[in-house]
Amino acid sequence: MNKYEIAVIPGDGIGNEVVPEAMRVLEAAAEIHGGLSLQWSQFSWNCEYYLKHGQMMPDDGIDTLRSFNQIFLGAVGMPGLVPDHISLWGLLIKIRRGFQQSINVRPAKLLRGLESPLKNPKDFDLIVVRENSEGEYSEVGGRIHQGSDQIAIQNAVFTRKSTERAMRYAFDLAAERRGHVTSATKSNGISHSMPFWDEVFKEVAVDYPEMNTTSTHIDALAAFFVMKPHIFDVIVASNLFGDILTDLGGAIMGSIGIAPAANLNIERKYPSMFEPVHGSAPDIMGQGVANPIGQIWTGKMMLDFMGYRELGELILGAIEDTLQAGVRTPDLGGRAKMMEVTDTIIANLKKRA
Numbered sequence: 596m597n598k599y600e601i602a603v604i605p606g607d608g609i610g611n612e613v614v615p616e617a618m619r620v621l622e623a624a625a626e627i628h629g630g631l632s633l634q635w636s637q638f639s640w641n642c643e644y645y646l647k648h649g650q651m652m653p654d655d656g657i658d659t660l661r662s663f664n665q666i667f668l669g670a671v672g673m674p675g676l677v678p679d680h681i682s683l684w685g686l687l688i689k690i691r692r693g694f695q696q697s698i699n700v701r702p703a704k705l706l707r708g709l710e711s712p713l714k715n716p717k718d719f720d721l722i723v724v725r726e727n728s729e730g731e732y733s734e735v736g737g738r739i740h741q742g743s744d745q746i747a748i749q750n751a752v753f754t755r756k757s758t759e760r761a762m763r764y765a766f767d768l769a770a771e772r773r774g775h776v777t778s779a780t781k782s783n784g785i786s787h788s789m790p791f792w793d794e795v796f797k798e799v800a801v802d803y804p805e806m807n808t809t810s811t812h813i814d815a816l817a818a819f820f821v822m823k824p825h826i827f828d829v830i831v832a833s834n835l836f837g838d839i840l841t842d843l844g845g846a847i848m849g850s851i852g853i854a855p856a857a858n859l860n861i862e863r864k865y866p867s868m869f870e871p872v873h874g875s876a877p878d879i880m881g882q883g884v885a886n887p888i889g890q891i892w893t894g895k896m897m898l899d900f901m902g903y904r905e906l907g908e909l910i911l912g913a914i915e916d917t918l919q920a921g922v923r924t925p926d927l928g929g930r931a932k933m934m935e936v937t938d939t940i941i942a943n944l945k946k947r948a
C-alpha cells in the first residue's frame with residue numbers, strides 16, 4: 596500500500612464545500628485502485644483564522660506543511676472580512692513561494708457533455724503553463740508621499756532562471772502532447788521584460804527542434820481563445836498573463852467552477868499545491884450549489900502528479916459521463932445540487948472501474 600500524507604486547507608467560502616466533495620471522489624478512486632492510501636490532515640487557515648489571530652496561518656505554518664506529500668486547497672479570500680491582498684499574500688502566495696511552486700498548470704478542454712458559451716467551438720484541449728514565482732506578481736516596489744502627491748511603484752521581475760524553467764516545462768509537456776508551444780508576449784508594449792521573454796523563448800526552442808512554436812501578443816491571444824481555441828496546445832505565459840488567460844479558459848469551457856489548477860514544485864523537493872482556478876465565491880456560499888468539478892478535476896491533477904495517471908483519467912471520464920447525463924449545477928445551466936453532482940461522479944467512477 597502506497598501511503599500519501601495530504602495537507603488539506605479548505606480556506607474560505609465555497610472552498611469549505613467543494614473540498615470535502617473532491618475528497619470523497621479521491622477516496623473512491625483510491626478504493627478502486629486498491630494500493631493507494633490518502634491520509635488527510637486538515638488545517639483551518641482562512642480569513643476567520645486571521646480575524647482571531649491577526650495572521651492567515653501560524654508562524655510555523657510553512658514548517659508544518661513541509662512534511663506533507665501534497666497540499667490540497669480550496670479557495671482563499673473573503674473580501675468583506677479581510678482585504679484580498681492580505682489573505683492572498685498571507686497564505687496562498689506564502690505557500691507558493693515558500694515551496695518554490697514555480698509552475699502553475701491550468702488546462703482548458705471542451706468536456707464531453709458540456710456546451711461551451713462559444714457558438715461553434717471546435718474540439719479544444721489546451722494547457723496554460725504559467726510562471727508562478729515572479730513576473731508582475733513581485734513584492735518589489737512601494738509607495739511614497741501622501742495625498743495627491745502619492746506614488747505607487749510596482750516592479751515586474753523576470754529572471755532568466757524562472758523564465759527558462761517555465762518555458763522548458765512547457766516544451767516538455769508539449770512533447771507528450773501535440774508538440775506545439777505558444778508563448779504569450781507583449782513585446783510591442785512592454786519594452787524591457789517582454790523582449791527578454793521573447794529572447795529566452797527563442798533560445799529554449801533551439802533545444803526542442805521537433806516542436807512547433809508561435810509567439811503571440813497576449814491581447815491577440817485572448818481574442819483567439821474566444822475565436823479559435825482549438826489552435827492551441829501548450830501556452831507558456833508570465834504570472835499575470837497566465838492568470839487572466841486561464842479565467843478565460845474556464846469561461847470558454849462553460850464555467851470557472853470547473854477549471855482546475857496545480858502549483859508545482861517540479862524539483863519535487865517540497866510539496867506541490869493543488870487548487871482550482873475559482874475563488875471562494877461568497878455570492879453562492881452556503882447554498883449547496885457550488886460546482887464541485889473544478890476541485891475534483893484538481894484532485895485528478897494531484898493524482899497525475901503523484902504518478903496515478905490512469906486513475907486520473909478515470910475521474911475525468913466520470914466527470915464527463917456526469918455532464919453528459921445532464922447532472923449539472925446552476926452555473927452550467929443545470930438544477931442539480933453540489934452533492935448530487937459528486938454522488939453521480941462517484942457512481943460513474945465505479946461503473947468505469
Ligand SMILES: NC(=O)c1ccc[n+]([C@@H]2O[C@H](COP(=O)([O-])OP(=O)(O)OC[C@H]3O[C@@H](n4cnc5c(N)ncnc54)[C@H](O)[C@@H]3O)[C@@H](O)[C@H]2O)c1
Pocket residue numbers: 609613669670671672673674679683687851852853870871872873874875876877878879884885886887889926
Ligand atoms: N485561488 C484562490 O484561492 C482564489 C482565486 C480567485 C479568487 N479568490 C478570492 O475569492 C474571493 C471571491 O473572488 P471573485 O468573486 O473574484 O471570484 P470567484 O471565482 O470566487 O467567483 C467569480 C464568480 O464565479 C462563480 N463561481 C466561482 N466558483 C464557482 C463554483 N465552483 N461553482 C459555481 N460558481 C462559481 C461565483 O459565484 C462568482 O459569480 C476573493 O476574495 C478573491 O480574492 C481566491
